Amino acid sequence: NAGVMQNPRHLVRRRGQEARLRCSPMKGHSHVYWYRQLPEEGLKFMVYLQKENIIDESGMPKERFSAEFPKEGPSILRIQQVVRGDSAAYFCASSAKRDSSGRYFGPGTRLTVT
Amino acid sequence: DQQVKQNSPSLSVQEGRISILNCDYTNSMFDYFLWYKKYPAEGPTFLISISSIKDKNEDGRFTVFLNKSAKHLSLHIVPSQPGDSAVYFCAASGNQFYFGTGTSLTVIP
Numbered sequence: 001n002a003g004v005m006q007n008p009r010h011l012v013r014r015r016g017q018e019a020r021l022r023c024s025p026m027k028g029h030s031h032v033y034w035y036r037q038l039p040e041e042g043l044k045f046m047v048y049l050q051k052e053n054i055i056d057e058s059g060m061p062k063e064r065f066s067a068e069f070p071k072e073g074p075s076i077l078r079i080q081q082v083v084r085g086d087s088a089a090y091f092c093a094s095s096a097k098r099d100s101s102g103r104y105f106g107p108g109t110r111l112t113v114t
Numbered sequence: 115d116q117q118v119k120q121n122s123p124s125l126s127v128q129e130g131r132i133s134i135l136n137c138d139y140t141n142s143m144f145d146y147f148l149w150y151k152k153y154p155a156e157g158p159t160f161l162i163s164i165s166s167i168k169d170k171n172e173d174g175r176f177t178v179f180l181n182k183s184a185k186h187l188s189l190h191i192v193p194s195q196p197g198d199s200a201v202y203f204c205a206a207s208g209n210q211f212y213f214g215t216g217t218s219l220t221v222i223p
Contacts, residue, residue, distance in 0.1 A: 004157070033211070042118075042203060042215035043158070056210060091157050103211070105150075105157035 004029075004094050004106035005074075012112045019079040019086070021109045025094030032075040033103065034067060037089045049075060055098075082113045117141050118206050120214035128222050133191040135217050137204035140185065144206040149178060149189045152201045152216070161202070162189070194221045 005024040013019050025032050034046040045059040049069035060067065064082075069075040079086055091108045119138045127133045135149075145166045150158035164171040164178045164187070171178050177190045191198055201216045 006157075035211075035213075040215075042116075042120075043205075043211075043213040045210045045212070048210065059210070093157075103160065105159065107155070107157045 004092060004104050006090075006092055006106035006109050008109060009107060010110050010112070012114060013082045014114055015083060016081050019082050019111055019113075021077040021079075021090050021092075021111070022074040023077070023092035023094075023106055024074040025092075026096075026104055029094035029096050029104075031095045031098055032069050033093045033095075034075075034077050035091045035093065037091065037108075039088070043091065046077070050098075079111075082111070084113050087111055087113045116215070118204060118212045118214040120202075120204060120217050122217050123215070124218040124220070126220045126222060127194045129196055130193045133189075133194045133198065133219055133221065135189040135191075135202050135204075135219065137187045137189075137214055138185060139187075139206045139212075141206070141208060141212075142182075142185065144208050144212075146207040147178070147180060147187050148205045148207070148211075149176075150203045150205060150213075151198075152203060158203055191219075194219075196221045196223050 032049045035043040037043050047060050047067045048056040064080045066078045089108045089110050093103045093105045095103045117140050148163040149161040151161045152158040162173050162176045180187045199221050201218045203216045204214045205211045
């Protein structure tokens with residue numbers, strides 16, 4: 001039973017390019033959460049999705065960031081026109097139910113913007 | 115607005131002794147609390163949790179204590195082992211998870 005998978009593990013982008021981060025939840029999990037960890041900070045919630053629906057995007061920056069979780073395939077966190085301040089570790093987590101337990105994290109994608 | 119705070123960025127403990135990691139929160143509506151452990155270059159892994167209706171939960175060497183009146187929880191690891199060296203995040207659950215900034219624990223052999 002594979003855990004939560006994220007790819008790529010490391011991503012380097014120049015300022016102004018687009019970054020696409022992928023997250024495949026654990027088998028049987030239909031709830032996906034994205035978090036960002038900036039240097040020297042804790043994990044910050046960004047967005048919560050169920051299949052084909054965004055449930056809570058209160059932590060998403062208003063511009064340049066978007067997320068989707070299509071019926072088939074992984075969840076995608078997309079950052080357009082990246083800036084240096086977007087450099088961070090992005091983690092996704094998945095769960096089978098929308099409750100407080102059983103939330104499993106992926107290994108993260110480290111985005112570096114040069 | 116940091117709703118969950120871990121005021122100690124780092125902690126060093128001798129092997130075999132007790133490690134106590136602390137966490138404070140501001141929102142009395144939080145109803146579930148969790149501790150995660152994180153090694154470098156890996157995602158956080160769930161360690162132990164506690165519901166707001168309890169004040170203690172124990173799992174092997176790990177015990178979490180919750181003091182609702184003080185809005186404080188702590189994680190006790192006893193005896194501490196070198197493999198426990200990692201960053202520990204506490205999290206509180208409302209509509210979403212709120213994480214603290216982490217405490218880096220080093221267990222000295």
